[in-house]
Amino acid sequence: MSEQIEQLVQQMCLIRHTETALLELFSQGKVRGTVHTCLGQEACAVGVVSALNKETDIIYSNHRGHGHYLAYSQDVYGLIAEILGLPAGICHGVGGSQHLQFNNFYTNGIQGAGVPITVGMALAEKLKGSSAIAVPFIGDGTFGEGAIYEAFNIAALWQAPVMFVVEFNHYAQSTPSLMQHAGDLRTRVDTYGIPVTVIDGMDVCKVKAAAAIVAEYVRAGKGPAMLFLETYRLGPHSKGDDDRLQSEIDRYRLRDPLVVCRQLMSQAVFERIEKDAASQVSSVIKELLA
Amino acid sequence: MSLSYLESLQQALHHVMKQDPNVIVLGEDIIDPYGGAFKVTKGLSTHYPQRVLATPISESAIVGISTGLAVRGFKPVAEIMFGDFMALVADQLLNSACKFALMYQDKVSVPLVVRTPMGGGRGYGPTHSQCLEKMFLGIPGLKVVCPSVFHDPGALLTHSILQEAGPVLFVEYKNLYGLTLQRPDTIRMKTSGSGFPVVIADNSDAVPDIVILSYGGLSEAVLQVMQRMTEEEIHIRLILPSLLSTTMDASIITKYINSCTKVLVTDNNTPGFGWVSETVNWLYQHSDIHNAKVHTLTAQDTVVPAAQVLEDAVLVTPQKLEQSIIEIIS
Known part of the structure; x- marks a missing residue:
């Protein structure tokens, strides 16, 4: 059990160090375009993906997908190379930060468009008679896109094996969730008959446990379900743009998934995991920039 | 059948x-x-x-x-x-x-x-x-x-x-949708390419007076005009690609267009920025065509009305095609 928890923490540390390094590379002018980091949301990525069958299940991520990708593949080298625009990148530098593909993992940079696509992927698996489920990751901002409601409706109507994962991080780029959504997002899909499980997205163990239960429900052919994760983006939307109140960010820092998880292990073990992740990331970057 | x-x-x-x-x-x-x-x-x-x-x-x-x-x-x-x-x-x-x-x-x-x-x-x-x-x-x-x-x-x-x-x-x-695919005996037809072939149709064996390039729905109107003009001994060659997103092979020009100095490119879209303008550009890319005068005919730059008389005024019709052909070749 403690070994499993160490693995979850190791993956979260790897995501945190990779993204912190990417922001640093950006500020040095070594990364072009944009970098959407998921600092603070690592427990969502690691908790959900660790509850899936990585051989068969399908993940459709979004513009903030580094964490999902690393939780799925552990491929720090391929991801950083991709974002640096190098031929060794997983899409040879064509995709960059937002357009990644590897085995059953996909990302694209259009908000909401991936949700009907994921429903189609899930239906394909259902038609094949496989036990795979498909998992789109969306944020609260994506609830403004019409495409997702068409997808919710058809997924429920046709009983597609989809586990919708919402990372409710309270912001769409710079605009707070309260300024863009009427009503409560937690109850939005009630009308489609899609059950919702709301969980603290800062606690990796809770996320994993809930994701496993919801995934089993979907896998059993009971139709789509939603896992709604309460989280917070500790970093900027992209690069360095951030106008939020420091006091608000500081309040959430206490709930940082890498703070919350420390009570699960000794300080020595945590420090070793952190150090290993940091050195893995720095040696990849050293090699790629050589 | x-x-x-x-x-x-x-x-x-x-x-x-x-x-x-x-x-x-x-x-x-x-x-x-x-x-x-x-x-x-x-x-x-x-x-x-x-x-x-x-x-x-x-x-x-x-x-x-x-x-x-x-x-x-x-x-x-x-x-x-x-x-x-x-x-x-x-x-x-x-x-x-x-x-x-x-x-x-x-x-x-x-x-x-x-x-x-x-x-x-x-x-x-x-x-x-x-x-x-x-x-x-x-x-x-x-x-x-x-x-x-x-x-x-x-x-x-x-x-x-x-x-x-x-x-x-x-x-x-x-x-x-409702038209039969049977073509009248007066129309000679061949195709070029496989998969998504180009159709080349003539209303006589003579050297064409005019080459018309079009596609899709307008083929019906051109066919009507070709049949009518057969009797008047106006020789028309019609070239119809089925793949619109790539310009045709240059051999279409050397084999079927070169011999004619009068060319009409037509579709039922709004004018400009589409298949007709791209096809005209393709024609002019080929030095062989420079002696030819290339004309275009498209729908009007407006909405497609519901009433028949108004719709006919906006879209390319057999009558407008015939009138264009006569103006071009005379």
Whole structure:
């Protein structure tokens, strides 16, 4: 059990160090375009993906997908190379930060468009008679896109094996969730008959446990379900743009998934995991920039 | 017995569903007894109830779901009831279906066919009569295919579904559905290329007085004019590509256009920025054509009205074509 928890923490540390390094590379002018980091949301990525069958299940991520990708593949080298625009990148530098593909993992940079696509992927698996489920990751901002409601409706109507994962991080780029959504997002899909499980997205163990239960429900052919994760983006939307109140960010820092998880292990073990992740990331970057 | 344009498409869908169990058909109102707004899917759901899926009115999701099915090994055929609704589908096609193979570096393929009827002439008015294929030309990764009444529509559809690895927008013309594909004896026809061939049709064996380049729905009007002008000994050659998203092979110019100094390029789209202007550009890219005068004829730069007299004033009609031809050759 403690070994499993160490693995979850190791993956979260790897995501945190990779993204912190990417922001640093950006500020040095070594990364072009944009970098959407998921600092603070690592427990969502690691908790959900660790509850899936990585051989068969399908993940459709979004513009903030580094964490999902690393939780799925552990491929720090391929991801950083991709974002640096190098031929060794997983899409040879064509995709960059937002357009990644590897085995059953996909990302694209259009908000909401991936949700009907994921429903189609899930239906394909259902038609094949496989036990795979498909998992789109969306944020609260994506609830403004019409495409997702068409997808919710058809997924429920046709009983597609989809586990919708919402990372409710309270912001769409710079605009707070309260300024863009009427009503409560937690109850939005009630009308489609899609059950919702709301969980603290800062606690990796809770996320994993809930994701496993919801995934089993979907896998059993009971139709789509939603896992709604309460989280917070500790970093900027992209690069360095951030106008939020420091006091608000500081309040959430206490709930940082890498703070919350420390009570699960000794300080020595945590420090070793952190150090290993940091050195893995720095040696990849050293090699790629050589 | 000669098939109609519609029957050819219907039979092709039955054929591909029988041939390949991975073919899945999705769309609004497509199941029997209704069988689709234009009846192209008639009878399919009776034979293949598990693989013909009636969807809600959700065009974007129809193509999004089809894209997901295609990425995961199926060959979806999505019907969009009217071509005008392609605007609702544009994001899915442009930013996902057509991007995947290119941006994921060929690690995935998207064998998706989106079928839709375009064009006016039936009194449906401004939002059910447009020729929006021009909006989908010039998208990397997307083939836009459109059979004329001189083509074998079913063969083109079969090829699109079973042979193409990437997305195809398959444009059908509403005004052609009821027409038989049998051509009068006065018309000599040959084809160039396989898969999505170019049709070359002449109304005599003589050197043509004019070469007309067109596609799709307007082929009906040109055929009428060609038949009428046969009696007046006006020799017309008609060139009709079925693949609109790539300009034709240069050999079409050397073999079939070069000998003529009068060329008319025509379609029923709004003027400019479309297939006609791109085809004129293609002609001028080839030095051999420089002695020829290239004319164009398109619909007016406005909406397609519902009332017949107003619609006729906006669209290219056989009368306008005939008048243009006479002006060009005299």
